Amino acid sequence: MEIPDKMRAIIKEKAGRGAKFVMKEVPKDLGSHDVLVKVYAASICGTDLHIYLWNKWAQEHIKPPQTMGHEFSGKVVAVGKDVSMVKIGDFVSSETHIPCGKCKQCRTGNMHVCQHLQILGVDRDGAFADYIRVPEIVLWKNDPSIPHIWASVQEPLGNAVHTIFTEDVTGKNVLVTGAGPIGLLAIEVLRVAGSAKIIVSEINSYRRNLAKEIGADVVVDPSNEDLVRVVKSETNGDGADVLIEMSGNERALIDGLTALTPAGRASLLGVYNSDVSINLNDMVIFKAIRIYGITGRKMFDTWYKIGDLLKNGRLDLSKVITHTFDFENYENGFQLMEEGKCGKIVLKL
Ligand code: NAD
Numbered sequence: 001m002e003i004p005d006k007m008r009a010i011i012k013e014k015a016g017r018g019a020k021f022v023m024k025e026v027p028k029d030l031g032s033h034d035v036l037v038k039v040y041a042a043s044i045c046g047t048d049l050h051i052y053l054w055n056k057w058a059q060e061h062i063k064p065p066q067t068m069g070h071e072f073s074g075k076v077v078a079v080g081k082d083v084s085m086v087k088i089g090d091f092v093s094s095e096t097h098i099p100c101g102k103c104k105q106c107r108t109g110n111m112h113v114c115q116h117l118q119i120l121g122v123d124r125d126g127a128f129a130d131y132i133r134v135p136e137i138v139l140w141k142n143d144p145s146i147p148h149i150w151a152s153v154q155e156p157l158g159n160a161v162h163t164i165f166t167e168d169v170t171g172k173n174v175l176v177t178g179a180g181p182i183g184l185l186a187i188e189v190l191r192v193a194g195s196a197k198i199i200v201s202e203i204n205s206y207r208r209n210l211a212k213e214i215g216a217d218v219v220v221d222p223s224n225e226d227l228v229r230v231v232k233s234e235t236n237g238d239g240a241d242v243l244i245e246m247s248g249n250e251r252a253l254i255d256g257l258t259a260l261t262p263a264g265r266a267s268l269l270g271v272y273n274s275d276v277s278i279n280l281n282d283m284v285i286f287k288a289i290r291i292y293g294i295t296g297r298k299m300f301d302t303w304y305k306i307g308d309l310l311k312n313g314r315l316d317l318s319k320v321i322t323h324t325f326d327f328e329n330y331e332n333g334f335q336l337m338e339e340g341k342c343g344k345i346v347l348k349l
């Protein structure tokens, strides 16, 4: 296939709100282990919205001009001379965390917390473009049977899978706080994993309805209901066995820990805007709670799990992915994300 010199891209051009549609050079200069991928579909992450809105985090982490986006699927169209893990024509997605491969974490099975981590679409050009250049180490080969759009959301799906499977959930009562795009993906994973009861807390009514449609057994609006009381009454007075925290909200964390049964497990993915204050004695220590901090995906344990779940038709992402837009209509996607009237949104290239 002929690779053009210019491509479409959505970039963060400069400080301030917004994103710009431009034509720019295709990154054809490949290092020996680099791969050029023709992007088929790219989904919008909360991080992309932060960059679009130019919040405090974005101001501290992003150096414009830079191509946005990092969740995608596509086809390998060119490879560097030493690439051996993929070949031209392969259908791929990509891990976002680019590890150094040399530090203590990388060498002990913890590449996702590499000391020299680079993140696609944050520290270097991303996937909101016709082509993206990535090192082969982060590429993941997709089964050809997986729809392009579904394959593009495996990175956030991996956040959900990593958070949920830090311990088993089968036959357990699980509380999910926050049904944003990742919380919604988590509900689908919990359903398939055979949790006994899925209780979801979410302040946004659109997402509460969606949570129910995807498979939540009980949905709670914590602005109007006492979450702890509902969880207790839904679990024979015992409390939830597992807390999956995906809101990044302090109140949700505190109520979630309070609603956990003694000797229960909490896995925290949500990112908090400021320091959080909890009563460690009552909420964690004397209840013998295990808390896991979750970042990214286990490389590549999480990807094998997702790949097999998707390939074998176990997961159904059709309800979680609520909208798809043509690439050039990206503004519609960002607007819906800002309003919160969506699950996962995917741009088609
Ligand atoms: P999101 O912000 O779209 O979703 C959060 C949801 O929580 C929203 O729907 C919001 O309405 C809801 N919420 C807010 N306050 C609540 C409360 N008190 N009770 C119940 N629900 C409440 O984010 P997302 O993209 O779905 O990601 C989920 C969280 O995970 C975010 O905090 C995000 O920053 C974080 N995240 C972490 C990692 C990681 O590697 N640790 C990766 C991606 C995202």
Ligand code: ZN
Residues within 6 Å of the ligand: 099, 100, 101, 102, 103, 104, 105, 106, 111, 113, 114, 115, 116, 117
């Ligand atoms: Zn490393």
